[in-house]
Amino acid sequence: MIQQKEFSLPPFRRGFHLVTDIILESVGELPGEGIMNVFIHHTSAGLTINENADPSVRRDLDGFFDHIAPEGLPFITHTLEGTDDMPAHVKSSVAGVSLTIPISKGKLKLGTWQGIYLCEFRNNGGSRKITVTLFY
Amino acid sequence: MIQQKEFSLPPFRRGFHLVTDIILESVGELPGEGIMNVFIHHTSAGLTINENADPSVRRDLDGFFDHIAPEGLPFITHTLEGTDDMPAHVKSSVAGVSLTIPISKGKLKLGTWQGIYLCEFRNNGGSRKITVTLFY
Amino acid sequence: MIQQKEFSLPPFRRGFHLVTDIILESVGELPGEGIMNVFIHHTSAGLTINENADPSVRRDLDGFFDHIAPEGLPFITHTLEGTDDMPAHVKSSVAGVSLTIPISKGKLKLGTWQGIYLCEFRNNGGSRKITVTLFY
Numbered sequence: 001m002i003q004q005k006e007f008s009l010p011p012f013r014r015g016f017h018l019v020t021d022i023i024l025e026s027v028g029e030l031p032g033e034g035i036m037n038v039f040i041h042h043t044s045a046g047l048t049i050n051e052n053a054d055p056s057v058r059r060d061l062d063g064f065f066d067h068i069a070p071e072g073l074p075f076i077t078h079t080l081e082g083t084d085d086m087p088a089h090v091k092s093s094v095a096g097v098s099l100t101i102p103i104s105k106g107k108l109k110l111g112t113w114q115g116i117y118l119c120e121f122r123n124n125g126g127s128r129k130i131t132v133t134l135f136y
Numbered sequence: 137m138i139q140q141k142e143f144s145l146p147p148f149r150r151g152f153h154l155v156t157d158i159i160l161e162s163v164g165e166l167p168g169e170g171i172m173n174v175f176i177h178h179t180s181a182g183l184t185i186n187e188n189a190d191p192s193v194r195r196d197l198d199g200f201f202d203h204i205a206p207e208g209l210p211f212i213t214h215t216l217e218g219t220d221d222m223p224a225h226v227k228s229s230v231a232g233v234s235l236t237i238p239i240s241k242g243k244l245k246l247g248t249w250q251g252i253y254l255c256e257f258r259n260n261g262g263s264r265k266i267t268v269t270l271f272y
Numbered sequence: 273m274i275q276q277k278e279f280s281l282p283p284f285r286r287g288f289h290l291v292t293d294i295i296l297e298s299v300g301e302l303p304g305e306g307i308m309n310v311f312i313h314h315t316s317a318g319l320t321i322n323e324n325a326d327p328s329v330r331r332d333l334d335g336f337f338d339h340i341a342p343e344g345l346p347f348i349t350h351t352l353e354g355t356d357d358m359p360a361h362v363k364s365s366v367a368g369v370s371l372t373i374p375i376s377k378g379k380l381k382l383g384t385w386q387g388i389y390l391c392e393f394r395n396n397g398g399s400r401k402i403t404v405t406l407f408y
Contacts, residue, residue: 002272004169004240033276035309035405037171039238041247043187048365051315056350057361063347064362068204068340075199078192089193090200093184097250098236100370102311102403104276109403111313114369131238131245133171135271135407136274138408140305140376173307175374177383179323204340211335214328225329226336229320233386234372267374267381269307271407 001031003134008127012120014084016050016058020108020115027132030106034136038099041129044088044122046095052115065091065121088121095119103136137167139270144263148256150220152186152194156244156252163268166242170272174235177265180224180258182231188251201227201257224257231255239272273303275406280399284392286356288322288330292380292387299404302378306408310371313401316360316394318367324387337363337393360393367391375408 007026009019023038030036040047051057069090071083078086099116102109110116118128143162145155159174166172176183187193205226207219214222235252238245246252254264279298281291295310302308312319323329341362343355350358371388374381382388390400 002169002171004238006240034274035407037236037238039236039245041245041250043185043193043247043249049315049369050361050365054350057315057358060348060350060358061362061365063345064341064359067345067347068366069200073199073203075203076196078190078196086193086196087200089186090197093186093197093253094204094230094366096232096368097185100236100309100311100372102276102309102405104278104403109311109313111315111401113315114313117365129247131240133238135171138306140374173372173374175372175381177381177386179321179329179383179385205336209335209339211339212332214326214332222329222332223336225322226333229322229333229389230340230366232368233321236372265383267376269374271307 001136006131008129009118011126012118014120014123015062017118018052018115019118023116030103031134031136032106034103034134036101036103037133039131040097043092044085045125045128046092046097046119047099048095048117048119049099049114050117051113053113084123091121137272142267144265145254147262148254150256150259151198153254154188154251155254159252166239167270167272168242170239170270172237172239172244173269175267176233179228180221181261181264182228182233182255183235184231184253184255185235185250186253187249189249220259227257273408276403278403280401281390283398284390286392286395287334289390290324290387291390295388302375303406303408304378306375306406308373308375308380309405311403312369315364316357317397317400318364318369318391319371320367320389320391321371321386322389323385325385356395363393
């Protein structure tokens, strides 16, 4: 059995944001056992799974991703859409745009400390389109 | 329902290359609704999804991955296969070797600007083996 | 058809470790054709696929991940759980926590040189919980 749903996340400011609850509300009832694939349809944002409790983790992740792919490096040629654009593409490929997560007993089978993050890498990324596919 | 197909990509030079069309042609007709997993059977190449229009994005991604995992760092010990080999292994784990993408209405449900990239991290990587698995 | 199994990996020291055999033994018989999703329920460890032969690749990967996300960067604020903790969260998002791998002829369809790695990013991470989901 397969079920697919497309929806949009509200605009978030640049950074890492917990969106587990928004995604679960958008998807509705989960099957008893299966997997859920979450896919973001953009090349300057990403999805990842990380710590769901302390906001300092999200803040520091932002600092680290800027450290990994800084703006203004001398070799960058793709600059027409702003200095935040090309680093955003890099970060998107580092974080990834697709998550596959097990479902068990009608719930997303995340670890105690795991949450789904929207990684917004643009200064003004706007609303982001997501497709969730359930297999069960 | 499940369908699996193995095929080889032609050799590409070191860098990031749009291969969405090659993959779709190799796979043939897609189901109405489902997911497609694309898997590359190598440890010095990768797969990612990124911008499908401006070639400068692919060129800069190459520059950034060299910035993230440069050749010649003093701690590198795995050098027998050339200075490009160990950084290629690192980049493969940063980009990943497996993509899971939704299918809808018989088409790959990518964003407007998204394409599938082969990430060729070796100077002479040769032909790369891919397995595509369709679930529907 | 879907089958799901949860189990724990024994504690590993900080670094990259080949766990293909442990995972396959824990899962038991594989279906003829399908996919296997391996998911790790932690935010300071990860899973990746890389070279299964030369231990120097695992050692150098460790060096490179420390290079990408070093301890002690001046902007880090999440330091209560030790200097290795926040870099471990970053590395987890860089490597990822979920792998999707094709199965063919009752075997995991990895490349000749590919193996599944546990990426243990903490100094004392302890035992790590894994869920494997088979679809066929």
